[in-house]
Amino acid sequence: MPHPGVPHSWFRNKDGLGLWEGRGKVVATGVGTSPTARRWDEKPETSMGALTIIAIRKAIADAGISPDEIDGLVLTPESTTGVSNDPKTPPPPGWEKHFKMASFPQAGITRGDIDWLLLNTPELKNVKFMMNGAMCMSVSFVAAAEAVARGLTQTCLVVRGWHNLAGRYYVGVGASALNTASGPFKYSSIWGLPACGTTAMVFEEYCRKYGKSHDQMANFVVTQRRNGLMNPDGFYSQHRPEMITVEDYLTARWIAKPANIYDNDLPIMAALAVVFTTPERAKNHKQKPVYILSHGQTRPEMMGVTPTLEKWEQATDRMGRILYEGSGVGPDDLSFENMYDGFTLFHQFHLEGLRYAARGEKRGYALDLYETDISIEGPNPVSPSGGNNGNGRTRWWNHRDTILQLQGRSPSQIRKKAEIGVSGAPMPDICDALIWSATPPV
Amino acid sequence: MIYLLSFDIDGTMEFGDPAGGVTVEMVRRAKELGFIVGSCSDRFPSWQKKAWDSYGVAVDFWVPKHMLLDVKTRFQADRYVHIGDRDIDRQLAEKVGFHFWWDHEAVAEPWLAWLTDQR
Numbered sequence: 001m002p003h004p005g006v007p008h009s010w011f012r013n014k015d016g017l018g019l020w021e022g023r024g025k026v027v028a029t030g031v032g033t034s035p036t037a038r039r040w041d042e043k044p045e046t047s048m049g050a051l052t053i054i055a056i057r058k059a060i061a062d063a064g065i066s067p068d069e070i071d072g073l074v075l076t077p078e079s080t081t082g083v084s085n086d087p088k089t090p091p092p093p094g095w096e097k098h099f100k101m102a103s104f105p106q107a108g109i110t111r112g113d114i115d116w117l118l119l120n121t122p123e124l125k126n127v128k129f130m131m132n133g134a135m136c137m138s139v140s141f142v143a144a145a146e147a148v149a150r151g152l153t154q155t156c157l158v159v160r161g162w163h164n165l166a167g168r169y170y171v172g173v174g175a176s177a178l179n180t181a182s183g184p185f186k187y188s189s190i191w192g193l194p195a196c197g198t199t200a201m202v203f204e205e206y207c208r209k210y211g212k213s214h215d216q217m218a219n220f221v222v223t224q225r226r227n228g229l230m231n232p233d234g235f236y237s238q239h240r241p242e243m244i245t246v247e248d249y250l251t252a253r254w255i256a257k258p259a260n261i262y263d264n265d266l267p268i269m270a271a272l273a274v275v276f277t278t279p280e281r282a283k284n285h286k287q288k289p290v291y292i293l294s295h296g297q298t299r300p301e302m303m304g305v306t307p308t309l310e311k312w313e314q315a316t317d318r319m320g321r322i323l324y325e326g327s328g329v330g331p332d333d334l335s336f337e338n339m340y341d342g343f344t345l346f347h348q349f350h351l352e353g354l355r356y357a358a359r360g361e362k363r364g365y366a367l368d369l370y371e372t373d374i375s376i377e378g379p380n381p382v383s384p385s386g387g388n389n390g391n392g393r394t395r396w397w398n399h400r401d402t403i404l405q406l407q408g409r410s411p412s413q414i415r416k417k418a419e420i421g422v423s424g425a426p427m428p429d430i431c432d433a434l435i436w437s438a439t440p441p442v
Numbered sequence: 443m444i445y446l447l448s449f450d451i452d453g454t455m456e457f458g459d460p461a462g463g464v465t466v467e468m469v470r471r472a473k474e475l476g477f478i479v480g481s482c483s484d485r486f487p488s489w490q491k492k493a494w495d496s497y498g499v500a501v502d503f504w505v506p507k508h509m510l511l512d513v514k515t516r517f518q519a520d521r522y523v524h525i526g527d528r529d530i531d532r533q534l535a536e537k538v539g540f541h542f543w544w545d546h547e548a549v550a551e552p553w554l555a556w557l558t559d560q561r
Binding site for chain 1: 488492
């Protein structure tokens, strides 16, 4: 059964909307994270769907509530940015012994599916509100926030799983495997531009404009890995507890110069579920409520087939304005920022759009900031989650950690008091972000 | 004759991710027989060294995948070989004049035949 997407009118995507009507009416409480793996081993019990069910059950347990109380489910169905099976591919042998089958044969394997999830989590018997937040879990967080604020659901799960099949992730698959290219790809993809290529070009433009260099990224990348290795749920802490050095980073192989291999994030298997509810109901939840103050959205205004520095700066500036206008807070109120980092070379666009730790500057300061103390112990924690770069590709470590930071229980807890944080993903010009607070707005 | 063997890790070595068919014992044997051995991988070089140390193999080099030319400059040898599991391994090896073996070819330790040929 098809489920609705998020109504366009729910997104805050322009200036002048004022304070968000739902400000302080929605909170996050329980968080559930599945185990991680590098690739799927084709066993039903380690599938993306299985991981999603694990995450859901952990989130409900973490919130300390009964599954009966869940009356909403918002899911991001896309579970990769890389390769998927043909949608008609039947499940592997033995699948039906583990899971009830939905009409879509790849449900739980290479695509999230609300019907499949509900069939296989029979304890969720009171779910009435269902919605798909397309593309990124950021969209699902916004959808769930609006749904709770509008009274469409009282206690809502926000869910996303990621799959990673054996073999190559991008190279030689999907459109790249075809003999012809069509649509915008006939201009942008036929020369084999790797995924980070666009980001690399805009980063190069950034460095030229502001007189910066790729070497200035080193401390950020090292700090990302350090933060990620503190997270027991992250891929690297679970499977590759290896710390990167500045020298490792500076000598790394170029993928699309000036993006090197460690500027790219590693595809993994993982799932996250978070419980959203009203402040009133959260009084009965085990975890401290984290208030959503507002949200914002940007979408690209392309002038060609690739973005430009100007467009990314305009988009992230607009995101900053929308978030601060809706939430009633400003850059100086942020205790930390947890914007997206997969690829590392665009994180500074998000950061500068928010004017995070700007000290009066507007643009071109972030790489200098990276060379200061941006650790969780320092005055300006940058991406304390460790992000995709420090934990593996999910696009949600940043959101998850923002909630945990404001609850005071992050494994990479910042040393100063965590009062207000921001998280958003993915790209500088295709982004949904939220401002969160440890306390209700005054 | 001096021979140099460079090993990729992921998909090639038994301790890679994914695991490959080349064992630590094969590398250790090559080292003991006088080959210059090391790794050339996309894993952090600092970690490569720690990994070899943990297996008790005193490798001669541990470098990023694109630095085979640097290895060639540092070590004089009569034959240079890189062993890997991806097209990028082959591409980078052949670009700097290394012979290339796929991981599945290397599990037979074909380099040992060179010692026989030498006699």
